[in-house]
Amino acid sequence: MNYAGDRSPRQTWEALEADPDAVLVDVRTHAEWTYVGVPDLSPLGREVVRIEWSSYPEGRVNERFIEDLEAAGAGQDQAVYFLCRSGVRSVAAAEVATAAGWRRAYNVLDGFEGPHDDDRHRTVSGWKVSGLPWVQG
Template sequence: MRWNVMGKYSGDIALSKAWDILTNSPNSFLIDVRTIEECIFVGAPWLKEIGKETVHMPWRLFPNMEINPHFITGITKIVPDINSELLFICRSGARSGEAAQNLAEHGYKYCYNITEGFEGNLNNKYQRGNLSGWKAANLPWRQN
């Protein structure tokens, strides 16, 4: 199933559409672009129940948050098929949007940004993780 035939950045998608693609398209990948530290301390999507594994490849590196110079080569080693559907997730949707656009510019045809991210928006107490995002949607995740 293809969601975009243009071969360019495919745009932002909601969690429900992302889950549908991951579940129904065998050539789809979830790429978590958060730092290793975020994944360890906050948790990460868990795709075992649909027979997949989340690809962890930070777009920006801690502590200075500079762009990872090995991002493109890392993704192309893990997902060499430019026709794969790549779904990018970060904390709240900003870094994943940058990463999706970058991969599209490097020839990948189906690059999507999951808008709510893993933790979603801040609530009225300035906390993430319970208002929106992967965790709040009760999609499968785990914490190390």
């Protein structure tokens, strides 16, 4: 593992509650934010930082990811939690951030929607299924 570690959605929420400097970065695409929904951090008085890891529909990796992270104000000494749909892109984001100097870059396990169930619906785990606050895009 080339980043600080993995955290469940619930552990991430608790860390965000406990640390006012911690940041949640949603690395999904604009389409996912718009049509699927986003975590709602308003109960904590904050907003999710949205930075695409890759573009839709091309799937091209965002070459400016680190610059976008810096521009969003996520400092290298802050705890930064990366979230995607199912926990794959967020691992890549945490690894790249760690390589660029972030010391506390975490992956949110199972992401926003989690894996498929037997009926190919995303109802198994993830931010939404954990009962954490979220809003439709």
